[in-house]
Amino acid sequence: MTSQADVALKRTALNTIHRAAGAKMVEFGGWEMPVEYSGITEEHWAVRRAAGLFDVSHMGEIEIWGTSSPELLQYLTANDIARLQIGQAQYTALVYPQGSAVDDCVVHRLDRERFLICVNAASTEKDFNWIMTHNVAEVGLRDASADYSQLALQGPKAIEILTRLTSADLPGLRTYWFTRAVCAGVEGLIARTGYTGEDGFEFYFPPEESERVWNAILDAGRTQGVVPAGLGARNTLRLEAAYPLYGHELDEETTLLEAGLGWICKFDKGDFIGRAALLAEREQGLKKKLVGFEMIERGIAREGYPVWIGGRPVGKVTSGSPAPFLQKNIGLAYVPPELARVGVGLEIEIRGKKVAAWQVALPFYKRAKSSAPAN
Protein backbone atom coordinates (compact mmCIF):
# COMPACT_ATOMS: atom_id res chain seq x y z
CA MET A 1 0.00 0.00 0.00
CA THR A 2 2.98 2.34 -0.15
CA SER A 3 2.59 5.39 -2.34
CA GLN A 4 5.82 4.64 -4.23
CA ALA A 5 4.45 1.30 -5.38
CA ASP A 6 1.21 2.94 -6.50
CA VAL A 7 3.07 5.41 -8.69
CA ALA A 8 4.89 2.63 -10.51
CA LEU A 9 1.73 0.67 -11.33
CA LYS A 10 0.21 0.92 -14.78
CA ARG A 11 -3.46 1.83 -15.04
CA THR A 12 -6.03 0.88 -17.62
CA ALA A 13 -8.18 3.56 -19.25
CA LEU A 14 -11.03 2.51 -16.94
CA ASN A 15 -9.21 3.00 -13.64
CA THR A 16 -11.39 5.94 -12.55
CA ILE A 17 -14.56 4.10 -13.54
CA HIS A 18 -13.58 1.08 -11.45
CA ARG A 19 -12.86 3.23 -8.42
CA ALA A 20 -16.12 5.11 -8.81
CA ALA A 21 -17.94 1.76 -8.97
CA GLY A 22 -16.45 0.89 -5.58
CA ALA A 23 -13.98 -1.69 -6.85
CA LYS A 24 -11.24 -2.91 -4.57
CA MET A 25 -8.00 -2.33 -6.46
CA VAL A 26 -4.93 -4.57 -6.28
CA GLU A 27 -1.58 -4.96 -7.98
CA PHE A 28 -1.48 -7.62 -10.68
CA GLY A 29 1.38 -8.12 -13.14
CA GLY A 30 2.54 -4.55 -12.70
CA TRP A 31 -0.97 -3.13 -13.13
CA GLU A 32 -3.46 -1.67 -10.71
CA MET A 33 -6.57 -3.75 -11.39
CA PRO A 34 -10.06 -4.22 -9.90
CA VAL A 35 -10.12 -7.46 -7.90
CA GLU A 36 -13.79 -7.25 -6.95
CA TYR A 37 -16.82 -4.93 -7.04
CA SER A 38 -19.87 -6.45 -5.34
CA GLY A 39 -17.94 -9.52 -4.14
CA ILE A 40 -16.17 -12.44 -5.78
CA THR A 41 -18.93 -14.95 -5.05
CA GLU A 42 -21.68 -12.77 -6.53
CA GLU A 43 -19.60 -11.88 -9.59
CA HIS A 44 -18.66 -15.53 -10.12
CA TRP A 45 -22.32 -16.61 -10.01
CA ALA A 46 -23.32 -13.80 -12.36
CA VAL A 47 -20.90 -15.14 -14.98
CA ARG A 48 -22.20 -18.72 -14.60
CA ARG A 49 -25.86 -17.68 -14.68
CA ALA A 50 -26.03 -14.39 -16.61
CA ALA A 51 -22.98 -12.34 -17.57
CA GLY A 52 -19.97 -10.52 -16.17
CA LEU A 53 -17.95 -7.70 -17.73
CA PHE A 54 -14.20 -7.74 -17.11
CA ASP A 55 -11.64 -5.06 -17.89
CA VAL A 56 -8.71 -7.13 -19.08
CA SER A 57 -6.82 -4.26 -20.70
CA HIS A 58 -3.73 -5.28 -18.75
CA MET A 59 -3.29 -8.17 -21.21
CA GLY A 60 -0.51 -7.51 -23.72
CA GLU A 61 -0.94 -7.41 -27.50
CA ILE A 62 1.93 -8.12 -29.88
CA GLU A 63 1.55 -7.63 -33.64
CA ILE A 64 3.61 -9.70 -36.06
CA TRP A 65 3.56 -9.30 -39.84
CA GLY A 66 5.55 -9.95 -42.99
CA THR A 67 6.22 -12.72 -45.49
CA SER A 68 8.02 -14.93 -42.98
CA SER A 69 5.75 -14.23 -40.02
CA PRO A 70 3.89 -17.58 -40.27
CA GLU A 71 7.23 -19.44 -40.32
CA LEU A 72 8.55 -17.48 -37.35
CA LEU A 73 5.43 -18.23 -35.29
CA GLN A 74 5.49 -21.84 -36.41
CA TYR A 75 9.03 -22.09 -35.03
CA LEU A 76 8.34 -20.23 -31.76
CA THR A 77 5.01 -21.74 -30.71
CA ALA A 78 3.84 -25.28 -29.92
CA ASN A 79 0.55 -25.27 -31.80
CA ASP A 80 0.23 -25.46 -35.58
CA ILE A 81 -0.03 -22.07 -37.29
CA ALA A 82 -0.70 -23.80 -40.62
CA ARG A 83 -4.06 -24.97 -39.25
CA LEU A 84 -4.99 -21.42 -38.28
CA GLN A 85 -7.26 -19.73 -40.80
CA ILE A 86 -7.73 -16.01 -41.30
CA GLY A 87 -10.27 -14.92 -38.69
CA GLN A 88 -9.41 -17.74 -36.35
CA ALA A 89 -7.72 -17.67 -32.93
CA GLN A 90 -5.54 -20.36 -31.40
CA TYR A 91 -4.48 -21.12 -27.85
CA THR A 92 -0.75 -21.87 -27.83
CA ALA A 93 2.52 -21.20 -26.04
CA LEU A 94 5.90 -19.70 -26.77
CA VAL A 95 8.31 -22.48 -25.79
CA TYR A 96 11.81 -22.58 -24.31
CA PRO A 97 14.27 -25.18 -25.65
CA GLN A 98 13.70 -27.26 -22.48
CA GLY A 99 9.96 -27.52 -23.26
CA SER A 100 8.63 -25.06 -20.69
CA ALA A 101 6.56 -22.01 -21.58
CA VAL A 102 7.93 -18.52 -22.12
CA ASP A 103 4.24 -17.69 -21.91
CA ASP A 104 0.88 -19.09 -22.93
CA CYS A 105 -1.02 -16.93 -25.39
CA VAL A 106 -3.76 -16.66 -28.00
CA VAL A 107 -2.69 -16.05 -31.61
CA HIS A 108 -5.21 -14.34 -33.88
CA ARG A 109 -4.66 -14.62 -37.63
CA LEU A 110 -5.64 -11.20 -38.98
CA ASP A 111 -4.43 -11.98 -42.47
CA ARG A 112 -2.27 -14.60 -44.17
CA GLU A 113 0.83 -12.77 -43.01
CA ARG A 114 -0.43 -10.73 -40.08
CA PHE A 115 -1.07 -11.87 -36.51
CA LEU A 116 -2.16 -10.39 -33.19
CA ILE A 117 -0.95 -12.27 -30.12
CA CYS A 118 -2.68 -11.74 -26.80
CA VAL A 119 -0.20 -12.42 -23.99
CA ASN A 120 -0.10 -12.21 -20.19
CA ALA A 121 0.42 -8.72 -18.77
CA ALA A 122 3.48 -9.57 -16.69
CA SER A 123 5.09 -11.44 -19.60
CA THR A 124 4.56 -8.93 -22.41
CA GLU A 125 8.08 -7.53 -22.45
CA LYS A 126 9.67 -10.97 -21.98
CA ASP A 127 7.60 -12.38 -24.85
CA PHE A 128 8.36 -9.45 -27.12
CA ASN A 129 12.10 -9.78 -26.48
CA TRP A 130 11.95 -13.54 -26.95
CA ILE A 131 10.29 -13.18 -30.34
CA MET A 132 12.65 -10.37 -31.37
CA THR A 133 15.71 -12.45 -30.43
CA HIS A 134 14.59 -15.16 -32.85
CA ASN A 135 13.51 -12.82 -35.61
CA VAL A 136 16.05 -13.55 -38.34
CA ALA A 137 13.89 -12.93 -41.38
CA GLU A 138 12.98 -9.28 -40.77
CA VAL A 139 9.48 -9.97 -39.65
CA GLY A 140 7.61 -6.86 -38.49
CA LEU A 141 7.12 -6.91 -34.74
CA ARG A 142 5.42 -4.40 -32.46
CA ASP A 143 4.29 -4.28 -28.86
CA ALA A 144 0.83 -2.86 -29.50
CA SER A 145 -0.42 -3.19 -25.93
CA ALA A 146 -0.96 0.55 -25.55
CA ASP A 147 -3.21 0.60 -28.64
CA TYR A 148 -5.81 -1.71 -27.16
CA SER A 149 -8.32 -1.81 -24.40
CA GLN A 150 -9.69 -5.30 -23.92
CA LEU A 151 -13.04 -6.09 -22.35
CA ALA A 152 -14.32 -9.61 -21.75
CA LEU A 153 -18.07 -10.18 -21.61
CA GLN A 154 -18.59 -13.69 -20.31
CA GLY A 155 -21.59 -15.81 -19.46
CA PRO A 156 -24.66 -17.43 -21.01
CA LYS A 157 -26.29 -14.01 -21.62
CA ALA A 158 -23.19 -12.48 -23.22
CA ILE A 159 -24.35 -13.14 -26.76
CA GLU A 160 -27.79 -11.63 -26.22
CA ILE A 161 -26.30 -8.52 -24.62
CA LEU A 162 -23.59 -7.92 -27.19
CA THR A 163 -25.99 -8.51 -30.09
CA ARG A 164 -27.79 -5.31 -29.05
CA LEU A 165 -24.61 -3.32 -29.59
CA THR A 166 -23.26 -4.67 -32.84
CA SER A 167 -24.41 -5.67 -36.30
CA ALA A 168 -21.81 -8.44 -36.38
CA ASP A 169 -23.20 -11.95 -36.79
CA LEU A 170 -22.39 -13.16 -33.29
CA PRO A 171 -24.42 -16.41 -33.44
CA GLY A 172 -22.47 -17.26 -36.60
CA LEU A 173 -19.15 -16.59 -34.89
CA ARG A 174 -17.73 -19.92 -33.80
CA THR A 175 -15.72 -20.50 -30.65
CA TYR A 176 -12.15 -19.29 -31.13
CA TRP A 177 -13.02 -17.23 -34.19
CA PHE A 178 -13.09 -13.44 -34.38
CA THR A 179 -14.39 -10.66 -36.58
CA ARG A 180 -13.73 -6.99 -37.19
CA ALA A 181 -16.85 -5.13 -36.15
CA VAL A 182 -18.34 -1.98 -34.71
CA CYS A 183 -19.57 -2.50 -31.17
CA ALA A 184 -21.22 0.29 -29.18
CA GLY A 185 -20.17 2.63 -31.99
CA VAL A 186 -16.52 1.68 -31.70
CA GLU A 187 -14.57 -0.29 -34.26
CA GLY A 188 -12.53 -3.19 -33.01
CA LEU A 189 -12.03 -6.92 -32.98
CA ILE A 190 -14.62 -9.22 -31.39
CA ALA A 191 -13.37 -12.72 -30.56
CA ARG A 192 -15.45 -15.58 -29.22
CA THR A 193 -12.88 -16.39 -26.57
CA GLY A 194 -12.56 -16.17 -22.81
CA TYR A 195 -11.05 -17.47 -19.62
CA THR A 196 -14.07 -18.38 -17.53
CA GLY A 197 -15.42 -21.67 -18.85
CA GLU A 198 -18.51 -19.91 -20.20
CA ASP A 199 -19.52 -18.75 -23.64
CA GLY A 200 -18.42 -15.17 -24.17
CA PHE A 201 -16.55 -12.58 -26.14
CA GLU A 202 -13.44 -10.49 -25.89
CA PHE A 203 -13.46 -7.07 -27.56
CA TYR A 204 -10.21 -5.32 -28.52
CA PHE A 205 -10.55 -1.62 -29.35
CA PRO A 206 -8.85 1.82 -28.97
CA PRO A 207 -8.39 2.75 -25.29
CA GLU A 208 -9.80 6.27 -25.68
CA GLU A 209 -13.25 4.71 -26.24
CA SER A 210 -13.08 2.54 -23.11
CA GLU A 211 -15.59 4.39 -20.99
CA ARG A 212 -18.16 4.51 -23.77
CA VAL A 213 -17.92 0.78 -24.50
CA TRP A 214 -17.86 -0.21 -20.82
CA ASN A 215 -20.99 1.81 -20.01
CA ALA A 216 -22.81 0.71 -23.18
CA ILE A 217 -22.34 -2.98 -22.34
CA LEU A 218 -23.45 -2.53 -18.71
CA ASP A 219 -26.51 -0.55 -19.85
CA ALA A 220 -27.41 -3.04 -22.57
CA GLY A 221 -27.12 -5.95 -20.16
CA ARG A 222 -28.82 -4.46 -17.11
CA THR A 223 -32.06 -6.43 -17.50
CA GLN A 224 -30.06 -9.62 -18.15
CA GLY A 225 -28.20 -9.18 -14.88
CA VAL A 226 -24.74 -8.26 -16.16
CA VAL A 227 -22.34 -7.10 -13.45
CA PRO A 228 -18.81 -5.71 -13.56
CA ALA A 229 -16.47 -8.48 -12.49
CA GLY A 230 -12.91 -8.34 -11.22
CA LEU A 231 -9.77 -10.42 -11.29
CA GLY A 232 -10.92 -12.30 -8.17
CA ALA A 233 -13.85 -13.88 -10.00
CA ARG A 234 -11.76 -14.28 -13.14
CA ASN A 235 -9.39 -16.43 -11.09
CA THR A 236 -12.05 -18.60 -9.43
CA LEU A 237 -13.83 -19.02 -12.77
CA ARG A 238 -10.68 -20.10 -14.61
CA LEU A 239 -9.81 -22.45 -11.75
CA GLU A 240 -13.20 -24.19 -11.92
CA ALA A 241 -12.59 -24.54 -15.67
CA ALA A 242 -9.03 -25.77 -14.87
CA TYR A 243 -7.35 -23.28 -17.21
CA PRO A 244 -3.68 -22.82 -16.33
CA LEU A 245 -2.42 -19.43 -15.18
CA TYR A 246 1.12 -18.42 -16.02
CA GLY A 247 3.22 -18.08 -12.86
CA HIS A 248 1.10 -20.74 -11.16
CA GLU A 249 0.57 -23.89 -13.26
CA LEU A 250 3.04 -22.68 -15.89
CA ASP A 251 6.55 -21.40 -15.39
CA GLU A 252 10.06 -21.80 -16.76
CA GLU A 253 10.55 -25.04 -14.77
CA THR A 254 7.41 -26.80 -15.96
CA THR A 255 7.05 -28.40 -19.37
CA LEU A 256 3.90 -28.17 -21.45
CA LEU A 257 3.40 -31.93 -21.12
CA GLU A 258 3.61 -31.77 -17.32
CA ALA A 259 1.02 -28.97 -17.36
CA GLY A 260 -1.40 -31.11 -19.35
CA LEU A 261 -0.92 -29.02 -22.49
CA GLY A 262 0.15 -31.91 -24.71
CA TRP A 263 -2.88 -31.11 -26.84
CA ILE A 264 -1.28 -27.84 -28.05
CA CYS A 265 2.02 -29.57 -28.93
CA LYS A 266 1.78 -30.42 -32.63
CA PHE A 267 4.87 -32.57 -33.15
CA ASP A 268 3.97 -33.40 -36.75
CA LYS A 269 4.06 -29.77 -37.94
CA GLY A 270 7.85 -29.62 -38.29
CA ASP A 271 10.53 -28.26 -36.02
CA PHE A 272 9.85 -25.75 -33.28
CA ILE A 273 11.79 -24.59 -30.24
CA GLY A 274 11.25 -27.10 -27.44
CA ARG A 275 10.11 -29.90 -29.77
CA ALA A 276 13.12 -32.15 -29.16
CA ALA A 277 12.91 -31.78 -25.38
CA LEU A 278 9.16 -32.42 -25.36
CA LEU A 279 9.51 -35.49 -27.59
CA ALA A 280 12.27 -36.86 -25.36
CA GLU A 281 10.13 -36.26 -22.31
CA ARG A 282 7.17 -38.00 -23.92
CA GLU A 283 9.48 -40.94 -24.61
CA GLN A 284 11.13 -41.09 -21.18
CA GLY A 285 8.17 -40.11 -19.03
CA LEU A 286 7.18 -37.00 -17.09
CA LYS A 287 8.79 -35.90 -13.84
CA LYS A 288 5.56 -34.46 -12.49
CA LYS A 289 1.96 -34.13 -13.55
CA LEU A 290 -0.73 -31.55 -12.95
CA VAL A 291 -3.77 -32.93 -11.11
CA GLY A 292 -7.00 -31.53 -9.77
CA PHE A 293 -8.17 -32.20 -6.25
CA GLU A 294 -11.11 -31.53 -4.00
CA MET A 295 -10.87 -31.10 -0.22
CA ILE A 296 -12.66 -33.80 1.78
CA GLU A 297 -12.03 -32.36 5.24
CA ARG A 298 -12.57 -28.72 6.17
CA GLY A 299 -9.86 -26.45 4.86
CA ILE A 300 -8.88 -24.38 1.85
CA ALA A 301 -5.76 -25.24 -0.13
CA ARG A 302 -3.72 -22.27 -1.30
CA GLU A 303 -0.82 -21.80 -3.68
CA GLY A 304 2.44 -23.17 -2.28
CA TYR A 305 0.93 -25.51 0.31
CA PRO A 306 2.73 -28.90 0.43
CA VAL A 307 0.96 -31.98 -0.92
CA TRP A 308 1.45 -35.33 0.85
CA ILE A 309 0.66 -38.84 -0.34
CA GLY A 310 1.34 -41.93 1.75
CA GLY A 311 3.11 -39.97 4.45
CA ARG A 312 5.65 -38.21 2.24
CA PRO A 313 5.69 -34.77 0.63
CA VAL A 314 5.23 -35.20 -3.11
CA GLY A 315 4.45 -31.77 -4.50
CA LYS A 316 2.96 -28.32 -4.14
CA VAL A 317 -0.39 -26.69 -4.72
CA THR A 318 -0.21 -24.27 -7.68
CA SER A 319 -3.71 -22.78 -7.29
CA GLY A 320 -6.26 -23.36 -4.58
CA SER A 321 -9.49 -21.66 -3.63
CA PRO A 322 -13.10 -22.12 -2.71
CA ALA A 323 -15.03 -22.80 -5.92
CA PRO A 324 -18.04 -20.50 -5.58
CA PHE A 325 -20.26 -22.25 -8.14
CA LEU A 326 -19.31 -25.84 -7.29
CA GLN A 327 -19.35 -24.96 -3.58
CA LYS A 328 -16.31 -27.08 -2.84
CA ASN A 329 -12.74 -26.26 -1.98
CA ILE A 330 -10.63 -27.19 -4.98
CA GLY A 331 -7.09 -26.89 -6.24
CA LEU A 332 -4.44 -27.82 -8.77
CA ALA A 333 -1.12 -29.41 -7.80
CA TYR A 334 1.89 -31.15 -9.26
CA VAL A 335 2.49 -34.73 -8.10
CA PRO A 336 4.74 -37.56 -9.36
CA PRO A 337 3.08 -39.11 -12.44
CA GLU A 338 2.79 -42.56 -10.86
CA LEU A 339 0.60 -41.03 -8.11
CA ALA A 340 -1.52 -38.95 -10.47
CA ARG A 341 -4.80 -40.80 -10.72
CA VAL A 342 -8.41 -39.75 -10.22
CA GLY A 343 -9.70 -41.17 -6.95
CA VAL A 344 -6.30 -41.32 -5.25
CA GLY A 345 -6.25 -39.55 -1.91
CA LEU A 346 -3.80 -36.87 -0.90
CA GLU A 347 -3.25 -34.56 2.01
CA ILE A 348 -2.79 -30.82 1.84
CA GLU A 349 -0.64 -29.31 4.57
CA ILE A 350 -2.52 -26.26 5.83
CA ARG A 351 -0.69 -24.27 8.52
CA GLY A 352 1.13 -27.38 9.71
CA LYS A 353 -1.91 -29.67 9.69
CA LYS A 354 -2.56 -32.33 7.07
CA VAL A 355 -6.06 -32.08 5.66
CA ALA A 356 -7.60 -34.83 3.51
CA ALA A 357 -8.37 -34.33 -0.18
CA TRP A 358 -8.74 -36.56 -3.21
CA GLN A 359 -7.94 -36.32 -6.87
CA VAL A 360 -10.82 -35.57 -9.22
CA ALA A 361 -11.17 -35.35 -12.99
CA LEU A 362 -10.42 -32.08 -14.78
CA PRO A 363 -11.99 -29.73 -15.54
CA PHE A 364 -13.84 -29.28 -12.26
CA TYR A 365 -16.56 -27.44 -14.18
CA LYS A 366 -17.71 -27.83 -17.76
CA ARG A 367 -20.68 -25.90 -19.05
CA ALA A 368 -23.60 -27.62 -20.69
CA LYS A 369 -23.42 -27.61 -24.49
CA SER A 370 -23.74 -24.02 -25.64
CA SER A 371 -25.58 -22.63 -28.61
CA ALA A 372 -22.24 -21.81 -30.22
CA PRO A 373 -21.42 -24.06 -33.16
CA ALA A 374 -18.33 -26.12 -32.42
CA ASN A 375 -15.01 -25.66 -34.19
Place this chain on the structure above:
Amino acid sequence: MSYPAEFLYTKDHEWVLVEADRATIGVTDYAQKELGDVVFVELPRVGDSVTAAQPFGVVESVKAVSDVFAPVSGSVEEVNSRLQDKPELVNSDPHGDGWLIRVRMTDPRGTEKLMAADAYETYLRETQTR
Protein backbone atom coordinates in the same frame (compact mmCIF):
# COMPACT_ATOMS: atom_id res chain seq x y z
CA MET B 1 -21.80 1.10 9.76
CA SER B 2 -20.72 2.91 12.89
CA TYR B 3 -18.09 1.70 15.32
CA PRO B 4 -19.58 0.97 18.76
CA ALA B 5 -18.30 3.36 21.43
CA GLU B 6 -18.09 0.57 24.03
CA PHE B 7 -15.48 -1.32 21.95
CA LEU B 8 -11.73 -0.79 21.80
CA TYR B 9 -9.85 -1.25 18.53
CA THR B 10 -6.47 -2.36 17.18
CA LYS B 11 -4.52 -1.06 14.21
CA ASP B 12 -4.95 -4.54 12.70
CA HIS B 13 -8.73 -3.95 12.67
CA GLU B 14 -9.85 -6.18 15.52
CA TRP B 15 -12.34 -4.98 18.13
CA VAL B 16 -12.61 -6.01 21.77
CA LEU B 17 -15.41 -5.56 24.26
CA VAL B 18 -14.06 -5.64 27.79
CA GLU B 19 -16.44 -6.51 30.64
CA ALA B 20 -14.55 -6.89 33.93
CA ASP B 21 -11.86 -9.46 33.14
CA ARG B 22 -13.69 -10.95 30.15
CA ALA B 23 -13.01 -9.79 26.60
CA THR B 24 -15.06 -10.53 23.48
CA ILE B 25 -13.05 -10.24 20.27
CA GLY B 26 -13.97 -9.83 16.62
CA VAL B 27 -12.89 -8.09 13.44
CA THR B 28 -14.16 -4.65 12.47
CA ASP B 29 -16.54 -3.72 9.70
CA TYR B 30 -13.59 -2.20 7.84
CA ALA B 31 -11.73 -5.51 8.11
CA GLN B 32 -14.62 -7.59 6.78
CA LYS B 33 -15.01 -5.23 3.82
CA GLU B 34 -11.31 -5.50 3.06
CA LEU B 35 -11.43 -9.29 3.35
CA GLY B 36 -14.39 -9.75 1.04
CA ASP B 37 -16.62 -12.82 1.24
CA VAL B 38 -15.51 -14.76 4.33
CA VAL B 39 -15.67 -18.50 3.67
CA PHE B 40 -13.66 -20.06 6.49
CA VAL B 41 -12.76 -19.18 10.05
CA GLU B 42 -10.16 -21.05 12.10
CA LEU B 43 -10.22 -20.36 15.84
CA PRO B 44 -8.30 -21.61 18.90
CA ARG B 45 -9.83 -24.14 21.28
CA VAL B 46 -11.36 -23.38 24.66
CA GLY B 47 -8.52 -23.39 27.15
CA ASP B 48 -5.87 -22.22 24.68
CA SER B 49 -4.06 -19.05 25.60
CA VAL B 50 -3.79 -16.04 23.32
CA THR B 51 -1.16 -13.32 23.50
CA ALA B 52 -1.71 -9.65 22.76
CA ALA B 53 -0.51 -8.64 19.28
CA GLN B 54 0.01 -12.31 18.31
CA PRO B 55 -2.17 -14.16 15.80
CA PHE B 56 -4.81 -16.40 17.38
CA GLY B 57 -6.84 -17.42 14.38
CA VAL B 58 -7.33 -17.19 10.66
CA VAL B 59 -10.08 -15.70 8.58
CA GLU B 60 -10.19 -16.75 4.93
CA SER B 61 -12.01 -15.01 2.14
CA VAL B 62 -12.38 -16.46 -1.35
CA LYS B 63 -9.19 -14.67 -2.30
CA ALA B 64 -6.98 -14.55 0.76
CA VAL B 65 -5.88 -15.91 4.11
CA SER B 66 -5.60 -13.36 6.95
CA ASP B 67 -4.32 -13.79 10.47
CA VAL B 68 -6.38 -12.32 13.28
CA PHE B 69 -4.38 -10.75 16.11
CA ALA B 70 -5.35 -10.82 19.77
CA PRO B 71 -6.02 -7.34 21.19
CA VAL B 72 -5.39 -8.67 24.72
CA SER B 73 -3.76 -11.66 26.41
CA GLY B 74 -5.77 -14.34 28.16
CA SER B 75 -7.19 -17.82 28.03
CA VAL B 76 -9.99 -18.73 25.66
CA GLU B 77 -13.30 -19.35 27.43
CA GLU B 78 -15.61 -19.59 24.45
CA VAL B 79 -15.40 -19.65 20.66
CA ASN B 80 -18.17 -18.68 18.26
CA SER B 81 -19.02 -22.16 16.98
CA ARG B 82 -21.70 -20.78 14.62
CA LEU B 83 -18.91 -19.54 12.35
CA GLN B 84 -18.01 -23.10 11.41
CA ASP B 85 -21.18 -23.39 9.33
CA LYS B 86 -21.90 -19.69 8.84
CA PRO B 87 -18.57 -17.89 8.34
CA GLU B 88 -20.47 -15.22 6.42
CA LEU B 89 -21.67 -13.85 9.78
CA VAL B 90 -18.29 -12.10 9.88
CA ASN B 91 -19.43 -10.09 6.85
CA SER B 92 -23.06 -9.58 7.74
CA ASP B 93 -22.65 -8.75 11.44
CA PRO B 94 -18.98 -8.18 12.25
CA HIS B 95 -19.65 -6.32 15.50
CA GLY B 96 -22.35 -8.72 16.70
CA ASP B 97 -23.09 -12.33 15.69
CA GLY B 98 -19.79 -12.45 13.81
CA TRP B 99 -17.71 -12.27 17.02
CA LEU B 100 -14.81 -14.72 17.16
CA ILE B 101 -13.72 -15.61 20.71
CA ARG B 102 -14.18 -14.75 24.39
CA VAL B 103 -11.16 -14.75 26.66
CA ARG B 104 -10.49 -14.31 30.38
CA MET B 105 -7.81 -11.64 30.45
CA THR B 106 -4.60 -12.34 32.33
CA ASP B 107 -3.45 -8.72 32.35
CA PRO B 108 -6.13 -6.05 32.86
CA ARG B 109 -3.67 -3.33 31.78
CA GLY B 110 -3.48 -4.97 28.35
CA THR B 111 -6.04 -2.56 26.90
CA GLU B 112 -3.94 0.57 27.33
CA LYS B 113 -2.54 0.55 23.81
CA LEU B 114 -5.93 0.08 22.15
CA MET B 115 -7.93 2.83 20.45
CA ALA B 116 -11.34 4.18 21.36
CA ALA B 117 -13.97 4.31 18.59
CA ASP B 118 -13.32 7.93 17.62
CA ALA B 119 -9.56 7.36 17.50
CA TYR B 120 -10.09 4.25 15.36
CA GLU B 121 -12.29 6.16 12.93
CA THR B 122 -9.65 8.86 12.63
CA TYR B 123 -7.07 6.11 12.04
CA LEU B 124 -9.24 4.63 9.27
CA ARG B 125 -9.61 8.00 7.56
CA GLU B 126 -5.84 8.48 7.63
CA THR B 127 -5.23 4.96 6.33
CA GLN B 128 -7.69 5.33 3.47
CA THR B 129 -6.54 8.71 2.20
CA ARG B 130 -2.89 7.69 2.18
